[in-house]
Amino acid sequence: MPLTTEEREKFLAGPHIGALSVDSGEAGRAPLTVPIWYAYEPGGELWIITERDSRKARLIAAAGRFSLMADQVTPRVRYVSVEGEVVSTGPTTDEELHAMVGRYLAPEAAAAYLRDVAPTFGPEVTIRMRPRRWLSADMGPGE
Numbered sequence: 001m002p003l004t005t006e007e008r009e010k011f012l013a014g015p016h017i018g019a020l021s022v023d024s025g026e027a028g029r030a031p032l033t034v035p036i037w038y039a040y041e042p043g044g045e046l047w048i049i050t051e052r053d054s055r056k057a058r059l060i061a062a063a064g065r066f067s068l069m070a071d072q073v074t075p076r077v078r079y080v081s082v083e084g085e086v087v088s089t090g091p092t093t094d095e096e097l098h099a100m101v102g103r104y105l106a107p108e109a110a111a112a113y114l115r116d117v118a119p120t121f122g123p124e125v126t127i128r129m130r131p132r133r134w135l136s137a138d139m140g141p142g143e
Helices: 005-013 055-063 094-106 107-120
Strands: 018-022 034-035 044-053 064-072 078-092 125-140
Touching: 005 064, 005 078, 005 125, 018 055, 034 055, 044 055, 044 094, 055 064, 055 078, 055 125, 064 125, 094 107
Parallel strands: none
Antiparallel strands: 018 034, 018 064, 044 125, 064 078, 078 125
């Protein structure tokens, strides 16, 4: 059964690992699909952070749009998938990086990630997408 607008936006706002998909731009190749951290607030834009020169950043820039699917399998199977056009791309700020890392990692792990892992990446960009098309399902009994 599809989720209501409020349910799907609340679900997407949760800290799920997203599956990002974007046209590969290559004949005979499927879309690029990769796991990714993302952020979303109901009614707003969905945003991701990636290395500026990564394949996904180049493909998103070429396509001008991407899809993202978030799901859960317990306590019941639910998913939300959104697709939309890119509304902005810009250098990732420290505030954005800290917010994204803090969304997914406990404070001690986030501090270690920001100290030890984040500096190993090249320049990063924040890509924002306005969800335009939604798919969703709740395949289990109520909580």
